[in-house]
Amino acid sequence: MPKYPFVTKDQVVEIAEQFPTPFHLYDEAGIRRNMEAVRDAFAWNPGFKEYFAVKANPNPRLISILHEYGCGCDCSSDTELMLADALGIHGHDIMFSSNDTPADDFRLARKLGAIVNFDDITHIEFFERVAGPIPETVSCRFNPGGLFQLANGIMDNPGDSKYGMTREQLGEAFRMLADRGAKTFGIHAFLASNTVTNEYYPALARILFTLAVDLANETDVHIGFINLSGGVGIPYRPDQEPNDIRAIGEGVRQAYEEVLAPAGMNDIKIFAEMGRFMMGPYGCLVTRAIHEKHIYKEYIGVDANAVNLIRPAMYGAYHHITVMGQAGGPDKSRMPATRTYDIAGNLCENNDKFAIDRELPEIDMGDLLIIHDTGAHGHSMGYNYNGRLRSAEVLLREDGTCELIRRAETPADYFATLDVTPTGRTLLAQLTRKES
Ligand SMILES: *Cc1c(COP(=O)(O)O)cnc(C)c1O
8 A cells, every 4th residue: 555644745845834844743633533443443342441652652732632532641650640640631541551660650650649550579569668558459561471473473572571470470469469458450461562463452352351360260359451552553664554443442342252251250441552553653754855975875864863763773663755845846745766765864873764775756955755654652762862953843733734742952952951060051051142
């Protein structure tokens, strides 16, 4: 299936006149339609709740859109908890799924009344010691070990992952929590990342539902929810078939009817913590071609770099690119690919390439390029190597107008933490003088 951006060439040219490149652009209409599809796919389960994985895109404006539909927050750190709190999201609307958790984070999670998802059995006593009594509603993260396989092959390697508890620890943790007054229990697992198959959630659900029946018999606790966590993927490549959330919801329903209903456990709520699936396709990085270089390969240098999107450099991840063109020039978005380029940023790292040997239409200097699927784990994974600054974020509203939802970083932001040194204070003073 060819991949097209959610904006036309004329639209993006106009937006780039208003906001200097590079910037991440988000599609409100797309976010809303997808959220509605998720809600509808799980409507059969009255307690269903999606806790948006804040780490995927911690922009408050975007989280608020999801919250309109009753979506909660899955937080993994104290700052993510603060963000949720500032949006008026607290109590059981927060799932606190963290690992290697610092004491302060547990304290804040408890203060906000979040559901704490314990990653490790030792965290139970640690939590009690640093944060206070165990809440009545708790959750534990399960790691079955070994390889996780579906019919079409090995999906991931939980045996090699640092998360969760063994089966034995899970039973022990439930007993420890029950002894400490917990009344409602949840089970959580995240066994495979970015799955582009409708089979993942149903297969995971079957494992966790069976486990829930066993644990309820074994420990006599009340299991209130099963958290399928994240891992539902998106088609980064044009040849990938997108997940069908309706089919995924239906697959989970079947497992529910077959495993939980006969055990009389059909009051269990289904929770999810999707990040990538909720935002990934509804963001893109808009950047401009600023240099071309012909040495042993053909390079196009753009004004974005891995600071704005690290996934290609970090994981060798594929991000589709559409050449849009520029004001007064032709619309290149549907032109055939006639050239082979490496699309590079300006970091002093040779892995700072958004694409390697990519077939694209001929690129002229000044052309706008769209790097697709940056809505999740895009801006949020940004960093400041080479003193490069993170970009702005812009929301394309349903009515076609644009809203700046995060400004670009400035040198003053970059130097701000040096205010403890004389040099840092001098730099900051010079910048303030220049601005005024
Ligand atoms: C990363 C993460 C998620 C979100 O994963 P996606 O693949 O983006 O859906 C959810 N829950 C936990 C605990 C995570 O670490």
